[in-house]
Amino acid sequence: MNSIIRPITDSIITNHCVGEMISISGNIYTGRDAVLPKIVTLINEGKLEELGISLYGGVIFHTAVSPAGVGPTSSNKYEIESTIPILSRAGVKLHIGKGAISKETIAALDKYNSVYAITPPVTALLGSKILSEKVIAFPELGMEAFHLLEVKNFPIIIAAAHGKSIYDGK
Amino acid sequence: MMVNREGIIHKVKETLVTAGSTFSEDKKEAYRKAIAKEPPGTARWVLEKTLENALIAEKNRSPLCDDTGIPHLFFEVGPNKCVSGELIHTVHEGIIEGLRALPGRPMAIKGNDRQRIDQTGGLNIDPGALLPAPIMIKSIEEDVIRLHILLHGGGPEIRGKTYRVFHKHSLSVVIDEIITWANESTRQLGCSPVTIAIGIGRSHYEATSLMFEAMVNGNHNIQNDIEKEITERLNISKIGPLGLGGNATALGTFLKVGSQRASGVRIVSMRPCCSIEPRKASVIL
Numbered sequence: 001m002n003s004i005i006r007p008i009t010d011s012i013i014t015n016h017c018v019g020e021m022i023s024i025s026g027n028i029y030t031g032r033d034a035v036l037p038k039i040v041t042l043i044n045e046g047k048l049e050e051l052g053i054s055l056y057g058g059v060i061f062h063t064a065v066s067p068a069g070v071g072p073t074s075s076n077k078y079e080i081e082s083t084i085p086i087l088s089r090a091g092v093k094l095h096i097g098k099g100a101i102s103k104e105t106i107a108a109l110d111k112y113n114s115v116y117a118i119t120p121p122v123t124a125l126l127g128s129k130i131l132s133e134k135v136i137a138f139p140e141l142g143m144e145a146f147h148l149l150e151v152k153n154f155p156i157i158i159a160a161a162h163g164k165s166i167y168d169g170k
Numbered sequence: 171m172m173v174n175r176e177g178i179i180h181k182v183k184e185t186l187v188t189a190g191s192t193f194s195e196d197k198k199e200a201y202r203k204a205i206a207k208e209p210p211g212t213a214r215w216v217l218e219k220t221l222e223n224a225l226i227a228e229k230n231r232s233p234l235c236d237d238t239g240i241p242h243l244f245f246e247v248g249p250n251k252c253v254s255g256e257l258i259h260t261v262h263e264g265i266i267e268g269l270r271a272l273p274g275r276p277m278a279i280k281g282n283d284r285q286r287i288d289q290t291g292g293l294n295i296d297p298g299a300l301l302p303a304p305i306m307i308k309s310i311e312e313d314v315i316r317l318h319i320l321l322h323g324g325g326p327e328i329r330g331k332t333y334r335v336f337h338k339h340s341l342s343v344v345i346d347e348i349i350t351w352a353n354e355s356t357r358q359l360g361c362s363p364v365t366i367a368i369g370i371g372r373s374h375y376e377a378t379s380l381m382f383e384a385m386v387n388g389n390h391n392i393q394n395d396i397e398k399e400i401t402e403r404l405n406i407s408k409i410g411p412l413g414l415g416g417n418a419t420a421l422g423t424f425l426k427v428g429s430q431r432a433s434g435v436r437i438v439s440m441r442p443c444c445s446i447e448p449r450k451a452s453v454i455l
Contacts, residue, residue: 019212123223142293
């Protein structure tokens with residue numbers, strides 16, 4: 001299995017295609033319905049860097065971080081999917097979640113040379129790959145706060161890249 | 171009858187943790203068979219990772235999924251046994267301890283009726299604050315009190331359906347309708363392969379209760395003709411694991427048919443249990 005280590009460069013993204021089963025290591029952010037729109041607001045207001053957050057070459061995993069662990073939520077929920085183009089423009093190279101996303105979002109990913117990956121709901125397995133976790137922003141959201149995880153060999157499948165989707169024709 | 175409070179709390183706690191962290195042997199076997207049938211590729215990769223996840227969760231006694239689910243309790247009560255208010259209260263104490271030990275995801279919404287609906291009352295961060303669903307009780311021949319604990323995740327609840335089917339005096343009409351529902355819901359669920367749980371009764375309450383009982387007693391290795399037909403027809407869809415295509419859309423079907431009304435209608439309750447469900451474990455109290 002191929003692996004990616006953060007930060008992710010444009011050339012790394014160019015070399016990956018739909019259907020590849022890879023692993024990712026390094027620091028990844030987490031967020032879902034509650035916090036991602038707030039991150040987008042910070043981007044639009046130019047205030048993200050004030051919080052010490054750099055999305056360049058980054059990864060965002062669509063999950064909560066609770067005592068039970070982590071697991072992908074459906075990325076096609078409006079509050080999540082609508083943030084993917086803006087986060088990609090801001091430098092996020094890999095979005096990890098679950099489920100099919102729209103053609104418009106796939107086109108936006110291609111435009112900003114970013115990709116979308118999925119991972120199964122395998123909380124115990126993913127938990128065994130997490131080295132550390134901490135809250136980065138919006139702690140009042142509890143398990144839905146913006147977290148940073150350090151992971152090693154997180155398993156993912158590239159599901160949308162370069163204008164194509166793994167769900168095409170299914 | 172005196173209740174051995176400490177003993178029951180411990181048993182219930184451990185049973186809940188087992189339900190949230192362990193695949194039954196028949197489910198493991200179903201996964202192994204599905205992996206053997208799937209050619210190399212993303213579908214088999216998902217099946218392998220799901221089984222690997224189950225083995226890690228069982229070893230660590232940690233959650234199979236971060237949506238640790240809502241506890242649902244089913245009592246089987248023998249002829250000379252009784253379930254007292256004290257026993258139910260003690261079982262609830264065990265549920266609280268089990269949710270804290272698993273640990274469950276904090277999911278109890280605080281506040282009054284309005285606040286619990288629109289979620290403006292905030293979240294109780296104690297996993298043990300999550301109240302179980304109303305209890306179901308059934309008499310059995312065996313002279314024991316057996317408690318089954320099931321943990322119902324949110325995805326299957328979104329995709330489940332209880333509705334009337336006009337049967338036109340034909341079993342195939344009812345099965346065709348179930349297949350239509352199962353196909354649509356599994357495609358939308360995302361977390362496949364599924365196990366389809368079905369109850370068929372005279373009222374919505376009864377059909378849902380029968381569907382719950384089907385989940386309690388269902389076994390992937392013991393499938394009747396109707397269950398096999400539903401599974402095989404759903405697998406023709408090739409929705410596959412995580413909707414990625416492949417042979418394993420459904421691992422099995424758990425069906426319970428109850429008494430039926432003398433009329434042209436059957437009430438059918440269907441729940442597409444996700445790839446890690448039904449999460450269940452039982453204990454004799």
